[in-house]
Amino acid sequence: MDSKQQITLRAPDDWHIHLRDGAALARTVGDAARQFRRAIIMPNLVPPVVNAEAALAYKARIEAEVPENGDFTPLMVIYLTDNTTPEVVQQAHAAGVVAAKLYPAGATTNSDSGVTDITNIYPALEAMQSCGMKLLLHGEVTTSDIDIFDRERVFIENILGPVVGDFPSLKIVLEHITTAHAAEFVANARDGVAATITAHHLLYNRNHMLVGGIRPHFYCLPILKRGYHQSALIEAATSGSPKFFLGTDSAPHTQGKKETACGCAGCYTAFSAIELYAEAFEQAGKLERLEGFASEFGPDFYGLPRNTGTITLVREPWTLPSGLQMGPDSLIPLAAGETLNWRLA
Ligand SMILES: NC(=O)N[C@@H](CC(=O)O)C(=O)O
Numbered sequence: 152m153d154s155k156q157q158i159t160l161r162a163p164d165d166w167h168i169h170l171r172d173g174a175a176l177a178r179t180v181g182d183a184a185r186q187f188r189r190a191i192i193m194p195n196l197v198p199p200v201v202n203a204e205a206a207l208a209y210k211a212r213i214e215a216e217v218p219e220n221g222d223f224t225p226l227m228v229i230y231l232t233d234n235t236t237p238e239v240v241q242q243a244h245a246a247g248v249v250a251a252k253l254y255p256a257g258a259t260t261n262s263d264s265g266v267t268d269i270t271n272i273y274p275a276l277e278a279m280q281s282c283g284m285k286l287l288l289h290g291e292v293t294t295s296d297i298d299i300f301d302r303e304r305v306f307i308e309n310i311l312g313p314v315v316g317d318f319p320s321l322k323i324v325l326e327h328i329t330t331a332h333a334a335e336f337v338a339n340a341r342d343g344v345a346a347t348i349t350a351h352h353l354l355y356n357r358n359h360m361l362v363g364g365i366r367p368h369f370y371c372l373p374i375l376k377r378g379y380h381q382s383a384l385i386e387a388a389t390s391g392s393p394k395f396f397l398g399t400d401s402a403p404h405t406q407g408k409k410e411t412a413c414g415c416a417g418c419y420t421a422f423s424a425i426e427l428y429a430e431a432f433e434q435a436g437k438l439e440r441l442e443g444f445a446s447e448f449g450p451d452f453y454g455l456p457r458n459t460g461t462i463t464l465v466r467e468p469w470t471l472p473s474g475l476q477m478g479p480d481s482l483i484p485l486a487a488g489e490t491l492n493w494r495l496a
Pocket residue numbers: 169195259260289370371372373400402403416417418
């Protein structure tokens with residue numbers, strides 16, 4: 152770390168991002184590659200990325216969009232369905248796919264092909280445990296009797312707890328955690344259980360989304376919770392525990408699909424992700440903990456080398472643009488028009 156006017160960090164990675172496909176990739180890959188050296192690429196395309204072949208083809212489409220002289224490696228993930236077999240897992244692992252993602256069916260954007268009952272994928276989880284492939288979880292139950300603000304807690308109680316016990320050496324990441332329950336569960340869980348935390352869940356709570364008018368650009372899943380959950384996430388992220396690391400969950404939905412009667416879930420944070428995290432860590436008085444969270448604990452968990460280069464953030468207030476272009480569409484970045492103190496040099 153340098154002086155407080157400038158911070159130099161080991162180059163960071165994003166352990167959870169949605170890049171989408173086609174015309175979106177020029178925008179999303181460019182933004183991610185400007186800040187991160189590697190990213191875990193979510194497989195919830197339509198149709199989803201369900202096997203090695205689809206993952207390798209998607210990887211090639213992403214690599215084609217890395218800006219010239221860019222240094223960015225996509226780390227591929229397959230999407231678990233009720234029909235994912237141990238053979239599918241083994242082939243994906245052999246092809247270099249690092250993880251498989253569980254979307255409970257109906258939980259979020261493009262999750263219709265997701266898993267309807269966790270026991271349907273127990274043979275696949277067995278195979279993942281054997282070969283060392285990581286399990287990434289969207290941790291929300293989806294039954295209509297469970298309130299949207301309780302879905303993560305109930306998932307932890309009913310699904311995650313048993314899976315952690317039934318597969319004692321499976322490496323598991325509970326993605327984009329949003330509650331004090333999740334932070335506590337992960338902090339106390341066995342080795343090999345970790346969590347990612349987004350910038351938006353560190354910076355905002357449900358009041359930001361709902362007080363004084365409904366603000367669709369803050370709507371994501373799992374949904375923003377009460378302030379005390381936000382405080383617990385800040386505490387976890389800045390604690391120095393290697394169980395918590397950076398995952399933006401950046402998701403590009405066009406302005407038209409956000410600002411409408413039934414808007415899509417997802418926040419576009421990739422444009423200024425590392426700067427948003429710096430803001431959150433500084434507000435917590437823990438800027439010195441950003442490097443572990445952003446650049447060290449993720450690769451350590453995945454068993455990958457830490458990056459060797461660095462990035463520098465300077466204290467230079469700047470205003471985020473009010474909108475971005477994504478192919479032919481307009482995309483509103485999270486915190487559009489707001490001023491951030493830290494800027495990537
Ligand atoms: N975070 C979101 O609200 N949306 C994500 C999916 C997800 O991670 O839930 C998306 O793909 O749009």
